[in-house]
Amino acid sequence: MSEDEFAKKMAEFPDSEVKVLRKGQIAMKVPAEKGHDAARFLKDMGFTHLVAIEYVDWIKDGEFELVYNLFSYEHKMRVFLKVRIPRDKPEYITFMDLWPIAMTHEREAHEMMGIVFKGNPNLTPFILEDWKSIPPMRKDFDARKFVKETYESIPFVEDEP
Amino acid sequence: MVEVKNEEKERIASEDMGVQIENQDGIELRSFGTVKRWATKRSLWMVHYCTGCGGIELAPLMTSRYDMERFGMHPMVTPRQSDLLLITGYVNIKTLKRIIRTYEQMPDPKYVVAFGSCPINGGPYWDSHVTINHLDKYLPVDVYIAGCMPRPQSIVKAFDMLMDMIQSGKADGYLRYKKYYDRYKANQEKLFRKWW
Ligand code: SF4
Numbered sequence: 225m226s227e228d229e230f231a232k233k234m235a236e237f238p239d240s241e242v243k244v245l246r247k248g249q250i251a252m253k254v255p256a257e258k259g260h261d262a263a264r265f266l267k268d269m270g271f272t273h274l275v276a277i278e279y280v281d282w283i284k285d286g287e288f289e290l291v292y293n294l295f296s297y298e299h300k301m302r303v304f305l306k307v308r309i310p311r312d313k314p315e316y317i318t319f320m321d322l323w324p325i326a327m328t329h330e331r332e333a334h335e336m337m338g339i340v341f342k343g344n345p346n347l348t349p350f351i352l353e354d355w356k357s358i359p360p361m362r363k364d365f366d367a368r369k370f371v372k373e374t375y376e377s378i379p380f381v382e383d384e385p
Numbered sequence: 386m387v388e389v390k391n392e393e394k395e396r397i398a399s400e401d402m403g404v405q406i407e408n409q410d411g412i413e414l415r416s417f418g419t420v421k422r423w424a425t426k427r428s429l430w431m432v433h434y435c436t437g438c439g440g441i442e443l444a445p446l447m448t449s450r451y452d453m454e455r456f457g458m459h460p461m462v463t464p465r466q467s468d469l470l471l472i473t474g475y476v477n478i479k480t481l482k483r484i485i486r487t488y489e490q491m492p493d494p495k496y497v498v499a500f501g502s503c504p505i506n507g508g509p510y511w512d513s514h515v516t517i518n519h520l521d522k523y524l525p526v527d528v529y530i531a532g533c534m535p536r537p538q539s540i541v542k543a544f545d546m547l548m549d550m551i552q553s554g555k556a557d558g559y560l561r562y563k564k565y566y567d568r569y570k571a572n573q574e575k576l577f578r579k580w581w
Pocket residue numbers: 437438439473474475500501502503504508509510532533534535
């Protein structure tokens with residue numbers, strides 16, 4: 225099947241916005257409450273591999289975008305399933321029932337962006353186990369200021385005070 | 386007959402270089418320290434642990450191209466049997482915690498060599514949110530190697546320097562760690578929320 229045929233089939237999903245990006249890549253946008261159904265719909269179409277969950281901070285729109293990157297070995301085709309959630313209430317549902325690996329990807333999104341995935345039991349910090357600030361991948365996190373306050377403010381040990 | 390200066394005697398004693406034998410001329414004491422240091426410098430075992438980009442430079446260093454074993458150095462899997470800790474690149478907070486654990490388990494005398502510009506002042510990661518910029522705020526470092534990443538030749542040169550420093554008693558990082566222990570600990574605790 226070609227990309228256009230796939231796009232046509234995906235457009236049958238209610239409220240979806242489908243766009244062919246380039247050869248072998250299709251983007252599909254759905255409202256947040258339909259995200260889980262859309263994922264199941266795509267999985268049934270043959271997109272059985274959850275490659276990654278990407279997260280984008282659209283700070284001017286006040287929204288986070290979650291991009292589920294799905295791949296089909298059968299059709300050699302990639303789909304980006306996009307949902308948007310409000311920035312001031314960053315909560316979504318877990319996709320662990322469809323892909324168990326979602327646990328790890330969601331853990332990362334929680335650590336780096338502060339998004340809470342309901343139903344995921346393992347949202348503990350992984351790399352940032354001593355983190356004391358807002359999640360670092362948010363657009364309003366000022367890395368330079370943070371480095372100044374955290375690392376550069378620490379005195380050298382062997383300079384006599 | 387070798388003359389031993391008073392301050393030399395004090396320094397050797399303070400470095401805990403062997404058994405102290407009260408002697409009229411002190412020659413035994415000195416020769417013992419010298420031999421011990423010579424033995425130490427010719428049998429440096431390094432902890433087999435790498436951070437950052439530098440681990441890849443150790444492969445030619447350990448194998449036949451640069452053959453580190455001709456200096457009596459070889460990798461050791463446990464910190465409790467090693468004397469040398471190589472920090473081979475950038476260090477983040479999580480890694481720093483493991484490095485300190487490793488360092489504190491190593492027996493004296495122990496030495497730290499920091500590779501590349503990242504442990505010196507942050508290097509290309511100077512404004513990254515996880516990499517600690519100056520390693521020597523948290524751990525005493527004996528030899529720094531500049532470069533991003535230093536080539537094996539410079540690393541061999543650094544080992545050569547470290548050996549000279551051990552022989553002359555200048556590689557005193559572990560003594561400084563003891564001396565300024567409170568300050569090092571205070572700095573470390575500023576970064577860690579909980580110890581484990
Ligand atoms: S100094 Fe360069 S090579 Fe070394 S850890 Fe930093 S970035 Fe990597």
